[in-house]
Amino acid sequence: QLQLVESGGGAVQPGGSLRLSCELLGRTYGRYCMGWFRQAPGKEREGVAAIDHDGNTTYGDSVKGRFTVSRDNAKNTLDLQMNSLKPEDTAMYYCAAEGPHRDYLPIGPGSVCRVTFGYWGQGTQVTVSS
8 A cells, every 4th residue: 555645844934935744655566657636726737847866857847947846765755845835836845656557647848757746645735915
């Protein structure tokens, strides 16, 4: 049974920074993508960033240059460093791991992590407000 546990959300003023972390429990082998998604009230879920086993990354256009995704394969952890936060970044942020899913949510251009994400965490709230 795979489980993803996020941490690090909270409230911050515009221009501030936050770091989200995610731990993947129950999978210790294989090559797979991990990613971050977000969903604001009344909006569809949006891909934020993803990273493959080798460290290749892809980002959504709205966060490129401000957010950095990283992973530690030995520890099965995924991080998202968020800088220069804007009010429009306010959302519930979800950690996800590659797996079968009915929905396909590509993140950014290019060929990195063109997969479905079938395993999801419960989410952590990020609020950017003055």
